[in-house]
Amino acid sequence: MLFLGGSAIIGDMEKAITRFAPSPTGYIHIGNVRSAIYPYLVARQTGGKMVLRIEDTDRERYVDGATELIEDTLKWLGLDWDEGPIVGGEHGPYFQSERLDIYHTWVRKLLDSGRAYADPTSPEKIDEYRRECNLKKVPFLYRNFRPENPPKWEAGMPIRLKAEPCEYKWHDAVMGDMRTGPEMCDDIILIKRDGYPTYNFAHIVDDAEMGVTHVMRGVEYLSSTPNYLALYDAFGLKRPVLVSLPHILAPTGNKKLGKRDGAKSVTEYRDDGILAEAMLNYLACLGWNDGTEQEIYTKEELIEKFSIDRIQASGARYDETKLLWMNGQWIRKIFDEQGAHALYERTVGFWPEVAGDYSEEYRIKVLAIVYDRLKTLADLRDMTGYFFKDPQVDVDMVVGNKFLKKMSEAEIEDLLKKSVGKLMGVQEWTADKLQEVLNELLTETAKKPAELFSLIRLAVSFAPFSPALNLTLEVLGREVALARLNAVAEAI
């Protein structure tokens, strides 16, 4: 590698080690996936590492299979990790429940230096203290009730940090300069009665062991930061860059988006026909922008352009309409830039059942003429049925059509027959030729496009909408198209 000076620039691009550290209590939803996306972007941008760590220290809230759900979500979005479950790494294990002795080793240091103590106080007694404070309307701080001669630590006893109340100042990359008073420092629990560490303690130890440089997480941890700073100091650790991510708000009300508001899992959107690219794009830009007017970003562009200091400090409301728009943009982008086949590969599983009897080649043809009206891939299911199965003839739909209402049934039948006759003579059954013939038919019958085309379109599809008539006819093929026109002529 060649160094040409400019160390300041190299310094700015120091390799960041970031992490996503969910607890396996269920699926990942729109509201919390940003804390995976942003760390990922920072890691990739700086050529650093992304760590996935499973914070499973709460054995009561643990949900079987949740880890797999999390991994599945990240993989779908294209957020790969360099260390963590499946891929391993030099700082494992990556499940906190398998790191108990590490936490115990670390907490020993604090116990030995007098910065932590084993707490023999019963939960009932603590509740009493709390009630006492509530009654007097003073803040409940456990350090005011600290036991005087703490015993030696033994199993079944929690360990608390011995707080040294003071004023803390720090910088949050999103919220700016922060400052809090001693009232924010307390004797927080480090190791629970069951021997498992609390989040408050475990994440400090793990981040240090894993070399994490940027701690990016939801704002709900902002007010606990003084206690984390106390721990960094007690261990003599360098503070990582602290990044608080504002909440995503539910579509209505002012609450953060959560499962209770019906926040769907991220992968549910996959099943609904949302593309991973669109999801990533939408989520990354919810509460972040690069200052330009660009709206559509590839993952690579996000990696290149993302910057922590342009993350909004206020919460952003989740708006599914915009996601849908963006998905449509992505469907078209993939088709236009990568071709019909590339888009087709994404549509597997979204076709109507009857499409299964047809060749891939035929389905691609259908896709090529309907793709620009898809909002989600799942739209294929209700939009393309007539390409695969003869529609139910519905005379009323024809007769009642707003352009055909003024024509008698005999006239309609006649028009249909003339159309069949004309179309039978088409030499090459291609969109261009069909358009020519359709135009000739227009002059021969002296009908308006609205009348003639509506009639043929309806007779052939019986659908509320369809692609341009010549394209629809081309894909349907001569035999099918003519047979359907005849069937309608007979039914009238």
Next chain:
RNA sequence: GGCUCCUUCGUCUAGUGGUCUAGGACAUCUGGUUCUCAUCCAGAAAAUCGCGGGUUCGAACCCCGCAGGAGUCACCA
């Protein structure tokens, strides 16, 4: 209640003292693209920049108050 954060069109946002009679995008509405639905294109409507003071020749941008909203005060993360 204490502490902390937040506040520009309905929504996501641009904006760091004069170029802001506030720009873009989604959504909405109108028109165009030989039928429909959509795409695409053009256009419209939409924010007295939460409120009140102050600093300044000049404030969305700086300062102070207030209000509203949110978060947090667990042996949950």
